[in-house]
Amino acid sequence: MNPITNSPSIQDTRPWRPGALVSGTLALHAGAAAAIVAQPAALPWAAGGVIASHLLLTAAGLWPRSTWLGPNLLRLPPSAQGCVALSFDDGPNPEVTPRVLDLLDQHRMQATFFCIGARAARHPALVREIARRGHAVENHSLDHRHHFSLFGPARQMHDIAAAQRVLTELTGAAPRFFRAPAGLRNPFLEPVLCRLGLHLASWTRRGFDTAAAGDAGRVAARLLTGLAERDILLMHDGDPGHDRAGQPLVLAALPRVLRAIESAGLRCVTLRDTVRDAMLRATR
Structure with missing residues (x-):
């Protein structure tokens, strides 16, 4: 059974919108690749930036209450008074x-x-x-x-x-x-x-x-x-x-x-x- 097409909730699919951290990481990867092509000597700096971004993503994933990787329900909505x-x-x-x-x-x-x-x-x-x-x-x-x-x-x-x-x-x-x-x-x-x-x-x-x-x-x-x-x-x-x-x-x-x-x-x-x-x- 295909786990995607046969999922019972697939009709409620919602669009994925990458947050600032993920978007920034993708942009950094693209920029690092362009910098290396334009100037090979920039490799150490580009690699350092990519490594730092991955460390930040890892830290966000290790923090259960983080919202850096996407929406995360930490409290009930304001309408849930009492x-x-x-x-x-x-x-x-x-x-x-x-x-x-x-x-x-x-x-x-x-x-x-x-x-x-x-x-x-x-x-x-x-x-x-x-x-x-x-x-x-x-x-x-x-x-x-x-x-x-x-x-x-x-x-x-x-x-x-x-x-x-x-x-x-x-x-x-x-x-x-x-x-x-x-x-x-x-x-x-x-x-x-x-x-x-x-x-x-x-x-x-x-x-x-x-x-x-x-x-x-x-x-x-x-x-x-x-x-x-x-x-x-x-x-x-x-x-x-x-x-x-x-x-x-x-x-x-x-x-x-x-x-x-x-x-x-x-x-x-x-x-x-x-x-x-x-x-x-x-x-x-």
Whole structure:
């Protein structure tokens, strides 16, 4: 199956517009090539400029919340007043995800689950249950390779489109957002996301709840310090760290986070609901 033409969201393809950093890098490469042709002695200076531009691109890709390589959702749109978004990565996990769902139900909160395609295929009933309870299922790559940021455009396309197919078939709704493994990426990602109709989403703050022997209080504090409307909070239901008692950190910290959100008079919503609402308002 061709990963491009058979992608379920290809009808929503959006145009790719390179940002200033990418455009500047392309211009620098062209200028360096022209300089070398015109004056071969300029080779060291031209090479130095090209190397510096690549280092800058690499730094941008290693900063998950960077917007230098293209649009990156770091907070909910301004229309999402009184709302925050809870997001969970790396699932589904049959040992943890159902308990996360129960906690969210108890507090009548909705969340966004960035699921790994291969894990979703192994636990299809759990993915359907996430969607059935009113939560959003989004794309977190097919296999969550830690060297994802080193993939070229063809491999990125194959990986993301394959996960897109799996998640769409299981939930009946095509994911609208993509979160890169560990948040790391390269300049090839944004054009691929544009072709698949996906939008990159990162976070406002994260709990670092994958630590081998973490502390739930610290996880909650990282998420709640400075909590404000429109925040996007990141936790993990897949591959979670554990506290000293052996309990998954996400399960130990989540009740505190949910109570704090309620006490602040905020409500949890999905990324797709708030962004869709913002788009509807813009067309009125």
